[in-house]
Amino acid sequence: VRIDVDRDGFIAKVTPGGDADDGERLAGPCLPGLPNLHSHAFQRAMAGLAERMTGERDSFWTWRETMYRFVARLTPDDVAAIAAQLYVEMLKAGYTAVGEFHYLHHDPDGPPYADRAHMSRRVIEVARATGMGITHLPVLYCHGGFGGKPAGDGQKRFVNSPNNLASAITMLRDDYAADPQVAIGLALHSLRAVTPEELWEAVGAVKDMDADMPIHIHAAEQVAEVEACAVWSGKRPVEWLLDNAAVDRTWCLVHATHMTVEETAALARSGAVAGLCPTTEANLGDGTFPLRDYMTQGGTFGIGSDSHISVNAGEELRLLEYGQRLKHLSRTTAASIEMPSAGEALYARALAGGRQALGRPIGRIEAGHRADWIVLDADHPALAGHEPNTLLDAAVFAAPSLPVRDVMTGGIWRVREGHHRDEKAVFAAFRRAYDGIRSRS
């Protein structure tokens, strides 16, 4: 198969049986790169800092206290250094696009930077420099709990009004309009953090700019959140959203772990994407997403590495499937008659859901799409002897991480033979930043 790429990094033509001529022969099997639809980049530097007992029953909520203490210390330079390290790791792991759910907006003391979008720009520039395609999602965060409860001290760097956030989004859209590696969307932190009026105002503002703009929200990750939502509104979070917001294909509900059978069917029908983050959801003790029922109803999902406790696309897909096998005492739960390979079914669905949630032309090796792909290492022991019909099963289930050799995004090689061009310099800067963060603690 010959793939022609144009000057702007789009696939111009795909020709089965085309001649090699001036082409470069790829070193192994080629797949579309995976979208990582949910990331909080700064959290990569706190991975491993919250695995010790705190003396109470450790949960998402005790983890969150650790995160608040950590985030309070980060400078814009720290965040840029951490994001660069993360994006290099992601590219090497086979992720070629990220959805950056960005809520770290302001100065450590709370006031906004002179440019309200300063932190967003730093993260976007890092994505451009490392080669990561990015859908940047500035987060609306107004309150510390359901019913408009005031934000706490640990949340002061996150808080914006819908109006301020919409103007930051307008600026970012204008400034990056010419770069096909960058898209801008909107995130609502959660129903804990925005009132219905704030949600409607922000969504209305961005839909006026572009009806297709991606909208992401954390929903129903924790039982305590579901219970508090029911006390506040009489409804569960996913139920409330489906009843009160125009949830459609442009929406991504991140986690949606705790749903009734009715909510599961209704979310699937809405056309929205469920943003699943299996390693983080396991790490935080969130629970298991009802994947089997959701898929039976035709639901769409993608994967994200969220807290980045693990940056390993193969592990996300494998853990997603294994959670279902353990729960239902059966095998190949993601597979179907049409797609009997569990590895292929998981990979294909994560491509389609990731593409939809990130709102960019990615996830397919077809004309008009970004030239984003990974080349597997044909010499990796886990792939030895596999034909195409079991290749993805071997890559997902039988290797510790996807055996990625080379990675291209936007028509440019970013990873060759397992190495990113800037990995040494990026890691040195990350280590300096990390030492600084620890010395300030």
Ligand SMILES: [Zn+2]
């Ligand atoms: Zn998250």
